[in-house]
Amino acid sequence: MPEVPGNVVGGTAAPRRPVRRRYAAVPAVVVVLVLAAAPLFLAPFATTTLTRLLVFGLLAVSLDLLVGVTGLPSLGHAAYFGAGAYAAGWVSLHVTPAIPVPLLVGALVGGVAAAATGWVAVRSAGVFFLMLTLAIGEILAQVAQNWDSVTGGANGLAGIPAARLGGEPLLNAGFLYWYVLVVGLLLFAVVWVLARSPFGAALRGIRDNEPRMRAIGYPTTVYKYAAFVAAGTVAGAAGSLLAAQQRLVTPADLGFTTAALALLAVVIGGAGSLWGPVIGAALVVLVRDALGPSLAGHGELLLGVVFVLVVYLLPRGAAGLAGLRPFRRRNP
Amino acid sequence: MSALTCRGVSRSFGALRAVDAVDLTVQPGARHALIGPNGAGKTTLFRVLTGRMRADAGTVHLGDRDVTGLSEVRRCRLGMSQTLQHASLFASMTAAETVALAVRRHGPEGGGDRIVPWPVRRPAVDARTDELLGQVGLGDRAGSSVPSLSHGERKQLEVALALACAPSVLLLDEPAAGMSPAESARLLALLAGLPGEVTVLFVEHDLDLVFDLADHVTVLHLGRVLLSGTPDEVRASDAVREAYLGTARREELFTS
Amino acid sequence: MTGWLAANLISVLNGLAIGALLFVLAVGLSLVFGMMDVLNLAHGALFVTGAYVAAALSAGGPSWGAYLGALGLAAVIGLLAGGALSAMTEPLRRRSHLDQALLTLGVALIVAEVLQIVFGDDPLAVPAPPGLDGSVPLFGAAYPTYRLVIIGIGAALAVAIHVLVERTTLGALVRATVADRDMVAAIGVDNRRVKVAVFALGSLLATVAGVLGGPVYGASVGLDSTVLILALVVVVIGGLGSVRGALVGALLIGQIESLGRALLPDLASFVLFGALALVLVLRPQGLFGSRAGAVV
Numbered sequence: 050m051p052e053v054p055g056n057v058v059g060g061t062a063a064p065r066r067p068v069r070r071r072y073a074a075v076p077a078v079v080v081v082l083v084l085a086a087a088p089l090f091l092a093p094f095a096t097t098t099l100t101r102l103l104v105f106g107l108l109a110v111s112l113d114l115l116v117g118v119t120g121l122p123s124l125g126h127a128a129y130f131g132a133g134a135y136a137a138g139w140v141s142l143h144v145t146p147a148i149p150v151p152l153l154v155g156a157l158v159g160g161v162a163a164a165a166t167g168w169v170a171v172r173s174a175g176v177f178f179l180m181l182t183l184a185i186g187e188i189l190a191q192v193a194q195n196w197d198s199v200t201g202g203a204n205g206l207a208g209i210p211a212a213r214l215g216g217e218p219l220l221n222a223g224f225l226y227w228y229v230l231v232v233g234l235l236l237f238a239v240v241w242v243l244a245r246s247p248f249g250a251a252l253r254g255i256r257d258n259e260p261r262m263r264a265i266g267y268p269t270t271v272y273k274y275a276a277f278v279a280a281g282t283v284a285g286a287a288g289s290l291l292a293a294q295q296r297l298v299t300p301a302d303l304g305f306t307t308a309a310l311a312l313l314a315v316v317i318g319g320a321g322s323l324w325g326p327v328i329g330a331a332l333v334v335l336v337r338d339a340l341g342p343s344l345a346g347h348g349e350l351l352l353g354v355v356f357v358l359v360v361y362l363l364p365r366g367a368a369g370l371a372g373l374r375p376f377r378r379r380n381p
Numbered sequence: 382m383s384a385l386t387c388r389g390v391s392r393s394f395g396a397l398r399a400v401d402a403v404d405l406t407v408q409p410g411a412r413h414a415l416i417g418p419n420g421a422g423k424t425t426l427f428r429v430l431t432g433r434m435r436a437d438a439g440t441v442h443l444g445d446r447d448v449t450g451l452s453e454v455r456r457c458r459l460g461m462s463q464t465l466q467h468a469s470l471f472a473s474m475t476a477a478e479t480v481a482l483a484v485r486r487h488g489p490e491g492g493g494d495r496i497v498p499w500p501v502r503r504p505a506v507d508a509r510t511d512e513l514l515g516q517v518g519l520g521d522r523a524g525s526s527v528p529s530l531s532h533g534e535r536k537q538l539e540v541a542l543a544l545a546c547a548p549s550v551l552l553l554d555e556p557a558a559g560m561s562p563a564e565s566a567r568l569l570a571l572l573a574g575l576p577g578e579v580t581v582l583f584v585e586h587d588l589d590l591v592f593d594l595a596d597h598v599t600v601l602h603l604g605r606v607l608l609s610g611t612p613d614e615v616r617a618s619d620a621v622r623e624a625y626l627g628t629a630r631r632e633e634l635f636t637s
Numbered sequence: 638m639t640g641w642l643a644a645n646l647i648s649v650l651n652g653l654a655i656g657a658l659l660f661v662l663a664v665g666l667s668l669v670f671g672m673m674d675v676l677n678l679a680h681g682a683l684f685v686t687g688a689y690v691a692a693a694l695s696a697g698g699p700s701w702g703a704y705l706g707a708l709g710l711a712a713v714i715g716l717l718a719g720g721a722l723s724a725m726t727e728p729l730r731r732r733s734h735l736d737q738a739l740l741t742l743g744v745a746l747i748v749a750e751v752l753q754i755v756f757g758d759d760p761l762a763v764p765a766p767p768g769l770d771g772s773v774p775l776f777g778a779a780y781p782t783y784r785l786v787i788i789g790i791g792a793a794l795a796v797a798i799h800v801l802v803e804r805t806t807l808g809a810l811v812r813a814t815v816a817d818r819d820m821v822a823a824i825g826v827d828n829r830r831v832k833v834a835v836f837a838l839g840s841l842l843a844t845v846a847g848v849l850g851g852p853v854y855g856a857s858v859g860l861d862s863t864v865l866i867l868a869l870v871v872v873v874i875g876g877l878g879s880v881r882g883a884l885v886g887a888l889l890i891g892q893i894e895s896l897g898r899a900l901l902p903d904l905a906s907f908v909l910f911g912a913l914a915l916v917l918v919l920r921p922q923g924l925f926g927s928r929a930g931a932v933v
Contacts (some may be wrong), residue, residue: 113729116735122401122733122734122738123737124738166910169913169917172917173917176676176734177873178736179734180873183865183866184869184870185910187862187866190904191863191905192907195902195906223597247485251485253473253474254471254482256473257470257471257473258470258700260469261453261465261469263453263454264431264433264453264457264465265462265465265483265486265542265543265546266457266458267454267482268454304862305862306746306862309742309746312739313739316739347753347754349746349749349750349756350746350751352743353745353747354743356740356742357740357743357744359743360736360740361728
């Protein structure tokens with residue numbers, strides 16, 4: 050299997066001796082403040098759309114940990130998102146919708162599902178990894194489709210009660226939005242720190258040159274497996290937010306199309322930058338949900354065209370728009 | 382006790398016996414060169430020694446420990462370190478980040494053996510990284526990205542990366558390949574200045590470098606050991622001259 | 638006892654029919670994949686295109702004219718689509734697998750949506766041609782004749798493809814390219830033409846499989862990803878670029894699907910994954926693969 054050349058621009062390379070870190074935080078703070086204030090100015094419908102963007106954005110961030118940081122392009126990542134969503138929905142229905150129980154259960158089940166299926170996938174490389182993750186994702190989607198007694202089959206898991214905080218259900222779109230925002234920011238921070246930790250540096254080493262990492266003594270398969278499980282856990286948490294927001298989980302949420310759209314979000318946003326995929330996710334959801342209705346529900350047709358255009362038009366292919374940034378983080 | 386030994390190592394590719402029942406003993410602290418004409422089996426033997434490739438038969442010992450069935454990763458953690466023939470590094474990292482990867486893996490003092498590297502204190506890692514970069518002459522290039530380094534500098538970085546693994550045995554695959562004479566001279570000085578307790582085994586085409594650095598030379602020819610001895614013995618050997626000349630003649634026939 | 642045996646023999650026959658269809662579908666995917674490392678995610682969309690062609694032509698009622706016409710039209714569409722896909726992936730030869738996968742994924746999405754726009758959301762039935770739409774008595778039960786026909790056609794195509802790959806110049810080039818692409822390029826063969834030919838033939842087999850499978854599976858939205866996954870599992874289990882591997886993998890998956898659905902309907906998908914995982918843990922390169930897909 051030929052080595053794929055390092056096709057992903059290292060947006061996450063942490064400067065060893067940070068000089069301007071203080072200023073780098075300014076835009077992040079502004080973005081957080083704007084996001085936090087958004088429901089005060091937006092109509093409930095727009096707030097709900099923004100909530101969906103955040104949920105999908107978190108899924109894209111978790112996928113970027115695999116695709117951009119570790120160099121493992123997964124086509125089945127929605128499986129763990131969906132597993133978390135079903136688990137959170139089921140717990141909300143049958144045990145308690147009290148925060149943080151569904152969130153923790155969703156994250157746990159996402160992680161366990163990734164742990165149970167990931168070992169086969171991370172032992173493979175290149176196009177095999179694509180194929181295996183695709184197959185694993187689709188098989189889990191079929192489980193969701195057929196396991197009527199737990200998942201509600203093709204109709205999905207309906208009637209999920211609203212998440213409760215301190216006994217009060219979060220029925221207001223704004224409160225629900227803030228819940229999703231807080232969890233989303235928290236998990237984004239976790240992934241961000243993970244990608245910049247020594248563990249993240251090792252993952253980037255594997256992305257750049259796996260044989261060399263083995264030669265300096267890193268058991269790379271174990272690291273890839275750990276990244277796979279971590280990404281599955283975050284995706285599962287994102288799934289629990291989906292269950293809280295939609296209050297309905299269907300097999301489509303863990304299917305091939307969701308997985309492909311998440312990958313598209315990562316690719317157009319810029320793999321490896323972590324924040325880029327959030328913007329990519331926003332674009333993808335807006336195209337599907339905002340432009341879709343004007344195309345008689347065939348937003349996916351447009352997305353198919355976007356896929357094709359992305360491959361031909363982005364000069365580094367999957368390196369994404371982040372690779373087009375006029376300046377790149379470089380040490381002097 | 383020798384630092385690195387192999388006994389009866391064979392490896393075939395289809396009908397070709399690339400390495401055929403090779404015995405090799407590398408003494409502790411040696412500067413041991415592995416030479417031979419093209420197709421002698423040097424690279425195959427090198428890969429069998431590092432664990433990248435499995436042998437069909439034979440054993441490999443690191444010190445008194447049998448490492449025959451162990452992976453490259455395990456061998457590295459037992460003190461075997463290597464540089465690769467084609468400078469093969471990490472495109473998105475700086476020189477310092479590259480070396481820090483190995484420092485964190487093996488600990489600033491060496492001998493670290495952790496699955497999870499993060500408890501290592503950062504100042505200690507940075508200090509060790511700077512020390513290693515200085516040792517290979519890249520002290521002023523710490524913040525440079527790998528793609529911006531020259532070919533010679535990448536080879537120097539390879540050596541720093543290998544040294545960061547705290548090796549007892551260091552294997553170098555054609556360290557001087559593709560280097561200018563000036564770069565080659567700098568590399569020679571660097572290798573000559575390595576601590577005496579580190580055992581070095583290197584595959585090399587540049588015979589000047591071999592005879593300048595090595596205290597022991599093993600000549601491979603057609604997958605077998607032709608001669609193993611001091612540089613003077615090798616220089617004086619008719620069999621070695623014959624092997625090199627014979628190949629040269631054959632190559633003339635093939636190319637003309 | 639005989640009842641149990643008969644029921645399971647029926648299941649084995651069903652498995653053979655599924656396996657025969659899967660072989661026709663997967664062998665093209667496997668060869669395209671083994672030859673140029675292109676993961677063609679539009680392969681399932683080609684199958685569904687064939688199924689919709691069959692549904693459209695037989696909308697006026699079942700007839701041999703409609704059935705054979707659908708086979709011919711699907712074959713032409715398959716050839717053209719294969720040629721187009723080959724041309725589209727050509728500029729990406731030096732790019733990552735992810736780029737090729739994204740491209741074919743985009744094509745798959747476009748094709749699926751266009752079919753949905755043209756034919757609507759509801760599943761369409763495809764009738765078997767007259768004379769084959771009945772059933773024959775078998776082990777004391779009535780067994781659909783058409784499924785026996787599929788088994789027969791699958792067997793005939795397997796022999797034909799085997800002869801093509803093992804006995805012809807094109808086949809020799811294909812095998813050589815699978816084994817060592819660079820070597821074939823180095824001896825001066827322009828393997829782009831081989832690539833176009835294999836892509837076109839592989840796509841033709843996929844659309845034809847769609848017509849053949851029409852009377853069993855019908856034509857519906859979402860069928861493309863289901864058959865794509867089955868074909869991928871077959872390719873992974875059988876090994877890259879191996880006709881024999883595709884055949885054995887397809888027959889195996891056919892049996893697992895059929896028996897699994899009969900015995901453990903809820904868990905059939907787990908059984909499928911279990912088989913896949915088992916093969917990959919024991920033989921990472923697939924049952925008949927020569928190139929290892931996994932790194933140790």
